[in-house]
Amino acid sequence: MEFTSSPLHKAQVFWRGLLLTASLVPYWTSPTTAQVTVEAVPSHVAEGDNVLLLVHNLSVTAPFFHGYKGKNVDQRKEIARLVISRGKIEPGTVYSGREIIFPNGSLLFLNVTRKDTGVYLLRVTMENFDEEKAYVQFQVHPSLVTYGTSPTTAQVTVEVVPPHIVEGNNVLLLVHNLPAIVPFFHWYKGKNVDQRNEIARLVIPRRKLERGPVYSGRETLYPRGSLFFQNVTQKDAGVYLLRVTMENFDEEKVSVQFKVHPK
Secondary structure (H helix, E strand, C coil): CCCCCCCCCCCCCCCCCCCCCCCCCCCCCCCCCCCCEEEEECCEEECCCCEEEEEECCCCCCCEEEEEECCCCCHHHEEEEEECCCCEEEECCCCCCCEEECCCCCEEECCCCHHHCEEEEEEEECCCCCEEEEEEEEEEECCCCCCCCCCCCCCCEEEEECCCEECCCCEEEEEECCCCCCCEEEEEECCCCCHHHEEEEEECCCCEEEECCCCCCCEEECCCCCEEECCCCHHHCEEEEEEEECCCCCEEEEEEEECEECC
């Protein structure tokens, strides 16, 4: 299913081609000798939801990342590689179009399927060409919510990815715990439902994405409500509100806040 909107020629619901568009300038972390690890967030995910393979203990001087499906370094199973020095991200053989790689090597899967279940390998190459490998596994379960059933009682939440943002980088407001069917999403800048501060709305039944008064052209709204900002500025810092309307027209609102640090 594809969403189109004539006024939203810049903001596409379904991305075209390679959506590995995270900024190639990593946010600052102090160098560390701790071993690189990867955490699946969440480790058990329902089919159709999103999962983030979150990298921890990363040195700031890591110029190369490779992500693989499986336990081994195998180019036939490579998802993507990130080459910081050349400002380049390259899709691998098993890239599906649903993956986003971030400047710190973290890998986001959108709209997961049962086939995504399994082990993943991150290979990190340091400035001195030493390598570290880290493994992570997650399980995709059938969705417990189907057409004609009650929506989930879990509270909708929004996570800021990455949590530390430097001006000029990208940030994703990642939505968790959505029911299987959500017909309407609205995003606002600020704490309140205010049409003057609306960024965008997504109307699933009409296959339509509508921009709001404060849409800047740098936002992308995904089919499950997550909001992606490119090239953030300090003016983007602040509180954002997601309003979700369910099939029975019940509403949930969730706020999230992020800061943007100067370069």
